[in-house]
Amino acid sequence: MSKSFGVALLGAGRMGMEHARTLLGIAEARVLAVADPNLQAAEAARLLLRAEKIYPNPEEAIHHPGVEAVVIVTPTDTHARYIELAALTGKAIFCEKPVAKELGETRRVLEVVEQKGVPFQIGFQRRYDPPYAQAKSKIEAGEIGPVEQFIAVMRDPAPAPLEYLRTSGGLFVDMAIHDIDCARFLVGEVEEVQAWGTVRVDPRIGEIGDVDTTNLSLRFANGALGVIQNSRRAVYGYDVRTEVFGARGKLVMDATPKTPLWQYGSGINADHYHFFMDRFKEAYRLELEAFFRSLSQGVAPTPGPQDALESLRIAVAATKSLREGRVVRLSEVV
Amino acid sequence: MSKSFGVALLGAGRMGMEHARTLLGIAEARVLAVADPNLQAAEAARLLLRAEKIYPNPEEAIHHPGVEAVVIVTPTDTHARYIELAALTGKAIFCEKPVAKELGETRRVLEVVEQKGVPFQIGFQRRYDPPYAQAKSKIEAGEIGPVEQFIAVMRDPAPAPLEYLRTSGGLFVDMAIHDIDCARFLVGEVEEVQAWGTVRVDPRIGEIGDVDTTNLSLRFANGALGVIQNSRRAVYGYDVRTEVFGARGKLVMDATPKTPLWQYGSGINADHYHFFMDRFKEAYRLELEAFFRSLSQGVAPTPGPQDALESLRIAVAATKSLREGRVVRLSEVV
Amino acid sequence: MSKSFGVALLGAGRMGMEHARTLLGIAEARVLAVADPNLQAAEAARLLLRAEKIYPNPEEAIHHPGVEAVVIVTPTDTHARYIELAALTGKAIFCEKPVAKELGETRRVLEVVEQKGVPFQIGFQRRYDPPYAQAKSKIEAGEIGPVEQFIAVMRDPAPAPLEYLRTSGGLFVDMAIHDIDCARFLVGEVEEVQAWGTVRVDPRIGEIGDVDTTNLSLRFANGALGVIQNSRRAVYGYDVRTEVFGARGKLVMDATPKTPLWQYGSGINADHYHFFMDRFKEAYRLELEAFFRSLSQGVAPTPGPQDALESLRIAVAATKSLREGRVVRLSEVV
Amino acid sequence: MSKSFGVALLGAGRMGMEHARTLLGIAEARVLAVADPNLQAAEAARLLLRAEKIYPNPEEAIHHPGVEAVVIVTPTDTHARYIELAALTGKAIFCEKPVAKELGETRRVLEVVEQKGVPFQIGFQRRYDPPYAQAKSKIEAGEIGPVEQFIAVMRDPAPAPLEYLRTSGGLFVDMAIHDIDCARFLVGEVEEVQAWGTVRVDPRIGEIGDVDTTNLSLRFANGALGVIQNSRRAVYGYDVRTEVFGARGKLVMDATPKTPLWQYGSGINADHYHFFMDRFKEAYRLELEAFFRSLSQGVAPTPGPQDALESLRIAVAATKSLREGRVVRLSEVV
Incomplete structure (x- = not known):
């Protein structure tokens, strides 16, 4: 040991x-x-x-x-x-x-x-979630060919408290950034973004200058197109689905239902994840284990500083696009 | 009878x-x-x-x-x-x-x-596909509350012949229009669109001035946001998935696998739809039955002239957005 | 034509x-x-x-x-x-x-x-149901190797009227016979059976000398073992699932949910087939089309007289096993 | 703490x-x-x-x-x-x-x-596997009404070494006992059993007097009927599925696929569990946590001595039934 x-x-x-x-x-x-x-x-x-x-x-x-x-x-x-x-x-x-x-x-x-x-590791735990980690391996092994389209959906069960949101940096910096990191992880660097946002969930979110319902279009450096759709509220729980489409196939990461138990009564019913800590419990464990394994092995942990920085740049570009109502190139964000 | x-x-x-x-x-x-x-x-x-x-x-x-x-x-x-x-x-x-x-x-x-x-009916068969028809009923019954987000994916197994594409009116008018009609059917009227497109599948599609890989953002009159993602080629077959998210729930229409037969060998395997006529076979039957039932009952068939016109307007707006690199309001398209 | x-x-x-x-x-x-x-x-x-x-x-x-x-x-x-x-x-x-x-x-x-x-064809429609027909092809192509185990479950939504049941020949002859034919179709001839039955659904079914809840064990001539489990009532609808396990894999035929529409609200929900005519609608069409195609082509339709006879022999053996409380060999039933 | x-x-x-x-x-x-x-x-x-x-x-x-x-x-x-x-x-x-x-x-x-x-706890980990634990709660809450039928399937990826099997007590005592405990856990006490077994996987298993492919029928004290089907080998991995059917619904515990990642290429593909330690990893953790929580709280851990004894009695009865070719009542096994 x-x-x-x-x-x-x-x-x-x-x-x-x-x-x-x-x-x-x-x-x-x-x-x-x-x-x-x-x-x-x-x-x-x-x-x-x-x-x-x-x-x-x-x-x-x-x-x-x-x-x-x-x-x-x-x-x-x-x-x-x-x-x-x-x-x-x-x-x-x-x-x-x-x-x-x-x-x-x-x-x-x-x-x-x-x-x-x-050594520095940033807590983008999703990279360690088994379906995401496997998808990464398959993409790197060329199993789906060059990536051409990307779709990520993430919806929280309910908005964080207004006090938190007020200083959160906005939906893209606070929430979409997980999908943004996922996009970089699975597809590659982003060249330009176009963001739309609106307030559907709680008008007070609008009053503090934020949005709660968004569409974020991504154009990747390798020519792929992507979209990230977020919402601050989903009555059925925590909703995370990612799809990567390539010239030779498609990968879908979608962890529903939560428990492999199907109840047949009034139709067929299964449960759903209710919370990010629930959905990504294993990923949270695996990322910390990986951090200490990296220390033990003397290798740089991942995701590292560059990943922390680049995902934020994209989130900032998205925020700028939303505010200015136009496509923003990443080269504008310095 | x-x-x-x-x-x-x-x-x-x-x-x-x-x-x-x-x-x-x-x-x-x-x-x-x-x-x-x-x-x-x-x-x-x-x-x-x-x-x-x-x-x-x-x-x-x-x-x-x-x-x-x-x-x-x-x-x-x-x-x-x-x-x-x-x-x-x-x-x-x-x-x-x-x-x-x-x-x-x-x-x-x-x-x-x-x-x-x-009497006039336009062949948007998807409205008669059982999951789509049921989704419509559930939305109208308020089961998912006001709609807030919409995602539609459609990918053809392979591009149509170049000769056909040359006079097809472009991807949005020829192909996305089915998802556009679906958006109107399930969410409502569209106010503005923003289209991105690229050529990933076949460079000759670019040479005739069209794209084969697209992201189309929709802003609906009722405030919802949507995205339609299309590709002219999916190696695994014909890919159609639609998700409607509302304040009280979500509906997902996704017809995979084609045959309810699971094979366990090297992992778990099932087949996939290969073609639109295959995927929507029942819908093609149901739409024609509905047309003649409307005639028998003396009621106007649906979708009708207005649906044919409005979906085209949106497709034309998308094409304009793609060409001009900007958000296009539907009011610009007359 | x-x-x-x-x-x-x-x-x-x-x-x-x-x-x-x-x-x-x-x-x-x-x-x-x-x-x-x-x-x-x-x-x-x-x-x-x-x-x-x-x-x-x-x-x-x-x-x-x-x-x-x-x-x-x-x-x-x-x-x-x-x-x-x-x-x-x-x-x-x-x-x-x-x-x-x-x-x-x-x-x-x-x-x-x-x-x-x-020409004679008996209405065992399940042989024409796409998953069952495909399973047959895969088994014949050796995709799962020699078959070793078989499980069939069929449950009706509700018992037929007592008047009907009274002259139905009993659960095995009237109902299990579809699973029995399926066993012969997918695995092969049966050598011995052992039946257990009980009355759980309606005591009047017991009064007329029948059972409504059964376990039927099958030993096939090729050495495989199987079980058929039936019930006269399932509150959630018509329940049909078949599993064929072989030395090189497994095939599962299970047609749930009925409509490829998932509703997320209180958990995840989908609908279920309610009735055999609903579940096997396509099979009923395909079997009749096959009958007339056989006539046109001048070939013997299938399943034919031998299939009608052999399935009944097994059902009769099962009934005998249930009554006599012992294993019954098919050779006893003449 | x-x-x-x-x-x-x-x-x-x-x-x-x-x-x-x-x-x-x-x-x-x-x-x-x-x-x-x-x-x-x-x-x-x-x-x-x-x-x-x-x-x-x-x-x-x-x-x-x-x-x-x-x-x-x-x-x-x-x-x-x-x-x-x-x-x-x-x-x-x-x-x-x-x-x-x-x-x-x-x-x-x-x-x-x-x-x-x-305090004594026996390692029937499946009772702590989330779908099984939830099924137990739902059954106790009456959500599926009185249980009427039970089906359990368990197949190992490959037989244990012959040396191990030789002293294992036979398939029912060594392997089926997990499904037997599960039957007692979810349905109740067993009154009689009828076992069939054969050698399909490896003739040497027959030479040591054991079987590798079995059908075990159970009659429960509450009148329900059940079946347990086991095999010592499944090429696709570790196969565990349990179905409990009652007067008001059905519960199905089936943990496939292993990773919530679907690959679309040649059809749709997902992975499968390969090993019991893999499939029940969480259950192994939860059962030990429960044991120490019981110690902390000063309550008797579960499953306890009676569960260890009764499951063995049923396994012994099954072995007797297999050897003697007849139904064995549990009361015969003392």
Whole structure:
């Protein structure tokens, strides 16, 4: 069994606890410190993980003796700060998306990461979801030939709280970015985008200057065309479907129903995923396992800084397209 | 059993023979005359249908004694002429789409139809396909609430011959129009469109000024957003999938696999539809049955002249958007 | 187009009308006479089919001038009589299953058929259902290797009326016989059977000496093992599933859902077949088309007399096993 | 976070390591000792689990200081001995099925367990598989009404080594017992069985007096009928399907395909589960989590001693039925 790495878990909220449970089962990870301003939450995670110490302040946890890697699950607008500090102190970094909502800040922080040469993985978990990972392999093996069309649908069960949305960076930066990363992962770089958006779900989302229902057209550098369709609300649960069409075939990733149990009564019925943590539970585990396996093997984890940056550039371009009512070329977004 | 109508079948090609087999089983229809310049084909249809006479020229067949209805399955650019003649002589008309490729001609001919007050049905068969027809009922019953998003995918197994494509009016007018009609049927009127297209399948399609791979964004009058994605080639067969998303649920129409037979060997395998006549065989039967049932009941058949015209307007707007690289409002297309 | 055969349709009840609609669309068939003691029903079928004459008595219709083939859809206990008369007068015969409920009568009548050399097809429509027909081809092509296990499930939506059940010959002869024929069709001859049955659905079914819920084990001559499970009632509709397992793979025939429309709301929902005429609509059409195609081509139609007889022998053996509480070898049933 | 229990893991083979990985992620379990005659395997597990000590002999590990619970994953014929020792020394016991292959030994050991009052759980993992667990809840909630029919199919990808099979107790005791437990879990107690078996897969299996292809009929105390069909080989992988039919509906548990990825090329293709550890990976985790949760909560774990005993009685009855060629009542098996 290989070396285990000392870990600081930054954030013990809902997603932090999910990562904590995964970390418990990863032999290469020993969580030493847990940080959360909510000390009760931090202590719960510490007990689960048999960690040494809790801190209200993530910065202190980064400095905890023996910490070699940080898992950042703090609120979005603090990511950049802890990434930077972790990089400067030479820690390996796993961080939930995004690095930051602004391109400038994102680029600045990722430059620190690259200068310091620390391993960095961004939490685009979908790349580790088995159907997506298999699709990637099949595409790379040429099983569907050159990709020509891409369709991604993602709908959340319900909008996040307005307070969160107000500072989320907008639907494309906050939500569509998962589909955008998926598009880059499965198809390639994007050259231009055209976004349409509207408010169908909650008028207050419009009042804060955002949209909740969108169509995002993508033109890829390799000539393929794509579309991403998002909504902030789906009464039946969390809806994620991706289709990649190529000259020699098509791949469809669609995880319904949730449980392989069919009930015959009034017609045929099955259940549906209700929540992203539910749908991507396995992916969340696999991405963290992959991160520590990369550390053990001394290879760069993936998706890395460039993936974090490029997906944000596309999301920013989409936001610009929406606001300006025109096609935006990625070269315009610097 | 109700009265049967004397019918002239205009066109005895592949689709004409399909309609002939359907007509054979419709008690309300007695085919009296068959027209086709290919007299062998006409005679085969006549024998099948025990019709009275064949004609090389459809115009003569329209005038055959006792003919009260015409089923027009002739080449596209002859539709308008036979619709007009049939209308002027007071026949009920079933015509394969389109009336004509140009808006002006379409409008002119449909005005004759309306002035003469003859029953007219355009061959958008998908409205009669059971999943689409059921979806329509469910939407009208409010089962998914107000519609917010629409996605339609249609891919042909292989491009039509170049000779055909050269005069087809372009992908949107020739092919996407089925999805466009479907959008109007299931969601409502369209206010603006934005089309992207590219040539991935065959460079000769580009040389004749057309595209073979497209993304068409739709903004509906009721505020919903939609996308239609088409390709002229899918190696696995004929691909048709439609998804309508609303505030209270989602409907997905997707007819795969073709045969409810699963083979377990190297994984799990099933077959796929290979051709539109295969996929929509039942719909082609149901639409003709509905046409004659409308005649028997003295009600207007559907989809009618307005549906033929409006779907073409949207296709023309899409073509304009593609050429001019901008969003086109339907109000621009007159 | 080939010669058409003069037909007498015997029986214009629910199934008779279904066959009438199919006959209307078969160019090789011209229905001349329709027989049914219910003259209104007979006249409705005559009008649909533009037949020449109706008769209250099927025997007269068989003698109608020009009749070359009979389609027998009369009550079960009259089949034998009309088969015999039709055979004696040299007509081709399509008859709904069964020939008769008793082996002796069945054998006697089929001997007349064979002596007279008239074409004879028994209405085991499932052989023409596309998944079953394809499965047969795949098995014959060796795609799943030697068959080792067989499972068939069939459940009716609700028990037939008690009056009918009383003279039906019992569940195995009346209902399981379709699965039995399917077993012979897909696997081969049966050597021994062991039946269990119970009354779960309606105690009156027990009172008339029958069962409504059964397990029938089959041992095939080629060494394979099988099971047929039937029930007289399924609240969700008509349930038919067949699985054939071989040394190199498995085939599953299962036609759910009925309509390729998925509704997402409270979970995922689809509809189910409600009735055998609904589930096997296409098979009923295909079997009659095949019968007339056989006549046209001068080949023996299938399934034929031997299939009618052997399936009944197995059903009789199953009934004997149930009554005597022991394994019954087919060689005991003569 | 609740108390954690000191654990001895007995067995570090393939399944032992699977349980080890699960134990790593269970906060209520601290593995202190690992036992395996293969010391390298034991050491690998120890390192993963950061356990204190390894032993070649499970008996020593049971006595390791601080051990409060044992997880028994040793070869089948040693289970009884370690269960007995663990019970006598007051440890909680999780044991892979079976307790022993003989009823007498099983009963004797379980009596020790009951006398000592130690918690005991038998490894019928399928009860914790989400579709099976949900089906149980739905049945108990009356969603399908009284159960009337049961069908279970299980096929292994390939026979276990002949050496293993020789002492396995036969197909019913070794393999069908999972479906038998499932039948008891979902339907209830069994009153009589009738087994048929044959050798289709490997003649050497016949030479050692066993069968590889079986049909097992079950008559339940509540009047329902069931069938279990097993095979020692399925070329496409591990095949598990269960159907429970009741007066008000039907539940089907069928986990295909493995990955929610559909490939369209030559037809539609998906992958299949290849192995039981693959198919029931989640169930293996959930059953161990449930065991430790029971310990924490001070409630009896389930399935317990009675479930271990009763399933074996049915398997023994099936074996007797196969050998004697007759229906065997459970009351005959004491």
